[in-house]
Amino acid sequence: MKILVVDDDKFNLMIAKDSLEDQVEHSGILLCRNPLEVMGLLATEEIGVVLLDIVMPHLDGISLLKQIRSNPQYDDLQIIMFSAVADHDSFQRCFESGANDYVSKPINPPEFIARMRAAVKIRNNVKNLKATQAYLAQTEKLVSIGELAAGVAHEINNPLGFVGSNLGTITRYLQTIEQYINSCRELGRQIGDLQVTREELTVRQQQVDALAKKLNLEYVLSDLKPVIEESREGVVRIEKIVRSLRNFARSSSDEEVLPNSMEQILDEALQILQNEIKYVATVEKECQPAALVACDKGQLVQVLVNVLHNAAQAIKAQAKDHLGTIRIEIYSEETSTVCRITDDGPGIKPEHLRRVFDPFFTTKDVGSGTGLGLSIAYGIVKKYGGEMTVNSEWGSGASFSIKLPAIRHAS
Ligand SMILES: Nc1ncnc2c1ncn2[C@@H]1O[C@H](COP(=O)(O)OP(=O)(O)OP(=O)(O)O)[C@@H](O)[C@H]1O
Ligand SMILES: [Mg+2]
Structure with a gap:
């Protein structure tokens, strides 16, 4: 230098x-x-x-x-x-x-040298700090890509494992059924053969019945349907993960970044979730209609759908005898537009609070949640220069804030 x-x-x-x-x-x-x-x-x-x-x-x-x-x-x-x-x-x-x-x-030499040394030191520190920051950002990125990949592998591996083993079972069941059908066919052929006596046919029939018993045919037939059903669920789960991941990978050329009304976006999200919310909560809305944000509409609808869906699921999980409440406020701050979604569900445990935005963090039953909803929402909000935060006290509901840079006037 x-x-x-x-x-x-x-x-x-x-x-x-x-x-x-x-x-x-x-x-x-x-x-x-x-x-x-x-x-x-x-x-x-x-x-x-x-x-x-x-x-x-x-x-x-x-x-x-x-x-x-x-x-x-x-x-x-x-x-x-x-x-x-x-x-x-x-x-x-x-x-x-x-x-x-x-x-x-x-x-004045002593003062001059002291000030110049300080300047050199500051300059060197700033340079080191920047290099460290760049290194950390890069490592963090690699860590999160690594975590994501490990998570995806784990999440897909599980359903893939049981679908694979079910296919093995189905193959064995098919062999059993084939064996039984062949023996039935043989009996049919003998019934048509006039040389075969009634007594012989009875013996043959008993042999077919004995084979069915030996092959455990009743059990095979009754188990086939649930095995196929379970495999179908596994495939649906993999499909859901892949669909969610597509949102991460969606190229920016697909996006249409326009000024959108936050309230309109909210209404679309509520429309999509109508059936999920209707029976579990009443929705209270308080919106400043002029609040605009620059974003791809479809993506922001997805952010709100993910948050609202969680709120509805949380309230539903409490199985109360009356409807819960989802309160939505949209308001403008100096340089941003905020949408806050608050529910009166069970809230989030303090030890989970820091993890809710992590990919694949879920407290829901296996198969019912992928744990990607909030991490996708977080990624989208960040991409548009916004912030997403959560507030919750275990036992008294949760509140998610989505804050995006505001646009004053529609162009
Ligand atoms: N409103 C809420 N009330 C209580 N807990 C919540 C709420 N929203 C999110 N959570 C917690 O955060 C976790 C992560 O949420 P996220 O939407 O990312 O995944 P998920 O809902 O479990 O699965 P998916 O969205 O893929 O169906 C949830 O499993 C739940 O524990
Ligand atoms: Mg969710």
Whole structure:
């Protein structure tokens, strides 16, 4: 990391260079007398700290400072102003324009070195922090992809396992049935054969009955239907997981991001869930009609369907003798539109609260929930720059808030 010193006075440049040379960590000191060359140097050299004179011909230090700060690429650059004009006003103008520090001329070596060292240290820390953050974000992503893949494998493996074993059972049952049918066919053929006596036929018939018993035919026939039924359920479960995962993978080219009315989206979701909700809860709505959000309508409908469905299922699980309540509020905050869905179901246990958005976290019976509903909703809300949060006290219902960046006017 290099240090750039900008001053129109050659003498000042030399003093600064001498003081910095052995005292402050750097990989090069660049000296520049022409402020008009600074942007070019920043673009080509790996500069971390700039020491910038204020009073210079052609372009003064504060204008140059503003020019540098207008480019976010140089946000991490430490800029230290360097001037003999040490009045309160210029201090203020420097800091307001994005300076990190100020050293006065003539140079007082101990103070100058201490401030320059601090600037170098800050710059290095910022760089390390950014690298660590990028690394963490990447690792987190890999971890969640890994978890998701492991989860998918586990969830699909279970139904796949019993469907596979059921197919084995069905194959064996078919062999049994085939054996019995063949023996029946033989009996039929003998009935048609005039040479076969009545007594022989009776013996033959008894043999067929004995075979049925030996093959456990009654049991095979009665077990066939549930085995097929169970396999069908397994396939439906796999289908459901695959359908849900498609939403994760849905490409952004399918989306239509338009300003949508949050209330309209809610109404569509309620329409879809009409039958699930009708018998378990009354819906109370309090909506500010002007609340608009930019999103793909279908995806946001899915977010609300997932949350409302959970609310209905939670209330239903309590088996109360009266209807529960699902309360939905839509309102605008300064920069966002919020939809809050609150139910008076059993609520969420404190130890589960942090996990409800995790893929495949479910407390529902095997086969009834995939545990993907909320994680998909969370992913969609995040994608549109929003937040999704949950509040709940075990025993007194749950409340989910979906917060999306607001649009003031429909375009
Ligand atoms: N309104 C709610 N009240 C109580 N618990 C809830 C509520 N919403 C979610 N949960 C808890 O969060 C878990 C995860 O919810 P999520 O929607 O992700 O999956 P699921 O409903 O179990 O399965 P799926 O949505 O795939 O049918 C649920 O199993 C339940 O324990
Ligand atoms: Mg759900």
